[in-house]
Amino acid sequence: MLVVNGLVKRFGGFTAVNNVSFKVDQGEILGLIGPNGSGKSTIFNMLSGTLVPTAGSIEFDGRQIAGTAPHAIINSGIGRTFQIPRPFRRLTIFENVELAGFYGQGRHSRAKADASAEKALAMVGLPTNRHATVDTLGAAGLKKLELAKALATGPKLLLADESLGGLDEHEMDQAADMLRKIRDELGITIIWVEHIMGVLMRVVDRVMVLDHGEKISEGLPSAVASDPRVIEVYLGTDADSTQAAAAEARRRAGIQPHA
């Protein structure tokens, strides 16, 4: 459904993303991970139209979308969340989502927008009453609202910038289960961006790892977690700690050590 080919983004002399190609299949959850500054966000912003690629192509549902305006990309069936939630505080929770339901789906009718909003709020587990304000939400609630806004735009592909920092372990698990539920129940394809491997590895079908703007590994979570290049990027090459840290990474990723 999404085919990215030879994607390059340069800022002046700095190459943030260097010749990255990948594919996402219908109904899949692709994890996109890498340390800070590895180019995840840059790729994400090119997919969602915030940045224009220096070179390369992005084909979504058979159409070229590289360099298209963000709102047009949203309307073509891609939804996105922001890493740090960006709610509209002057609107109520419901209005936030209603807005996305209206403008994200070609501005059809308010009734249709309301229906999308109710469905999205129920999906993420936020109250569907019309008066609750954004100020009543905590960190986890704001992330849910972010997700509800994205869902209300009626996406076929969801770009989830789900940095789970700031959430406790229980909330992280909930957030991960939520993404899986969205895929299973709504049939929405998902690209999930994270900088820690942790809980992501449990949910995704496939993982792509970036470092310094280049793709260094791609495949099933278990294979990627034991890829020496990935371990090096995440844990360094310090001989003493490598083995223990790799085991720790596997434990956190929920992957059993090889017998």
Added chain:
Amino acid sequence: MNSRYAAWAVGLAVLIALPFVYRDPYHLHILVLILIWSFAYTSWSIMGRFGLVSLGHGGFMGVGAYVTALLWNHLHITPWIGIPVGMLLAGVLALIVAYPCFRFRITGHYFVLVTLALSGIVLQVITATREYTGGSLGLTPNRDRGIWALQFDDKTTWYLIALFVWVVGLVVWNWVDRSMARYAMEAISEDEDAAAAAGVNVTAEKLKITLVSALMTALAGAIYCQYQMFISPDTVSGIAVSLQMVFAAIVGGLYVSLGPTVGAIITILLAEILRIGFGTKAVGWDNLVYGLLLVLFIIFLPKGILGSILERLKLKKA
């Protein structure tokens, strides 16, 4: 909700009946001025309430007034055509100035400065073409009576015309307030990227609201011209008029529909009291008082007089 509509209907009926019962020409004159300026301030606040602070509205008002009067005086084109032409030109001017601003994300103070320049440019054009416009001495539309010329001696007629445009302004304000466009504009004023991620075409939404605001303001200028039968850069165009709009809208209250009207009542009464009380000695004093009050209001009453009163009432009820 029904009681609210009833209150509006009764209020409107009283306002329509007023000139048939009460005929003091001076007081009617003040009321007509208040209604016309209320309409202008309401027009400004339609975009101003979303943080699109324009100091270019004096320019739009000037275009509406001058185009109407010039077409009448020089080409003998009726204001019935001149007013739409003036509004159209103001709309085109708004799009020419606003499109690059919105496309290239000129917001906040920078947007204010660009629009301030617009006011200045319109003022310069009016004074530079003084053979046609009369420059800073002003312009009087050629006398002719009746519907075709849109000139009436009767204050009651003008009162009803002014009342009509004022109501149109409030209807548009409320229509925007209840539409999804308001949600979009609130979202845009907070975070343009997040609004775009909700599918909002940020540039298009901002242009729409700016266009509506500019068209209405141009209409206010033209109506003012037809009523006063005299326009000059000081009274209907330029930077002073733009500042006055900002001041009145903020003082009255930007976020409630009658806020700009309250602002107009206060500013016009203030100007009249200073004029009657101090005569020519007080020329320009009103601007000084405006400036001081504006600072005080922005610091202590950012929701304006009416906005703050309504908020108190709501809190009491709750």
